Amino acid sequence: MYSGFLATPPTTATYDYLFYWYLFFGTAASVVVISLLVFFMVKYRSRGDGGPEIVHKTEGWKVVLVTVLISISILSAAEYQTFASFGNIEIPNDPNAVHIGVQAFQWGWTFTYPDGKTLLNNLTVPADRTVILNISSKDVFHSFGISMLAVKEDAIPGKVNQLWFLVPDPGVYKNAIRCFELCGVGHAFMVADLTVVSQSAWDTWMGS
Ligand SMILES: [Cu+2]
Known part of the structure; x- marks a missing residue:
């Protein structure tokens, strides 16, 4: 912990920023995935022989396309944030250092x-x-x-x-x-x- 500081040191700020960024999107992804799992588990649970017939309302390729596009966007953003942070991690070119x-x-x-x-x-x-x-x-x-x-x-x-x-x-x-x-x-x-x-x-x- 760095709670003793009045202002956050830039090295700590860089890693904190990345940590919370990944924490946010990691949590969001897990909420979506676990919610869908629970939703489909309940919706398509076994009801014996008298259950409703399973109907596919969307064509499979549309679901795949949307999922892949969302995944690519989030992963690209994560990659960008990570590489952008390198500027604060590498040794600065500071003549006053x-x-x-x-x-x-x-x-x-x-x-x-x-x-x-x-x-x-x-x-x-x-x-x-x-x-x-x-x-x-x-x-x-x-x-x-x-x-x-x-x-x-x-x-x-x-x-x-x-x-x-x-x-x-x-x-x-x-x-x-x-x-x-x-x-x-x-x-x-x-x-x-x-x-x-x-x-x-x-x-x-x-x-x-
Ligand atoms: Cu040692």
Whole structure:
């Protein structure tokens, strides 16, 4: 949950939007299908020998055509919504973005800032600014994730994976970051805090 935020971070908003879109059409489709099933079960239930004769009022191909057209429309719209969202998921081309290095290890996280400073298990970022993380691992496979921002990326030795996010408002989020790849006995405790500071506090810290 991200209920602590005043404004919804764009990464979370993207996934929420897609989730509710699929939830709406998935629910609508199930309501139509289950209603028809129940309706026909009742209408054509066994009445012994004295039941009404079954009459086909519509030619079969018309029903098939309409069903196929409706299915194609909904699936095409779903595909469009999904691909349109990719623009918010891919790493943005933002010259003002802050790049931070993330090194996973058994069992914790080292964050390296633009000025060379490093912090252990504390990711500090400026509010309302694009943050791009360059994620790698010192030893085994790990996975870096922040559930409330709906972001996650594998941390692989010898490889750098990127993810991005933006948090609109300052705040401290305890244990918001955790490892999502079983990596040894310390895995469950492989957490870190996310500290979001104002732009001026960030500038002061970077200058110090
Ligand atoms: Cu782990």
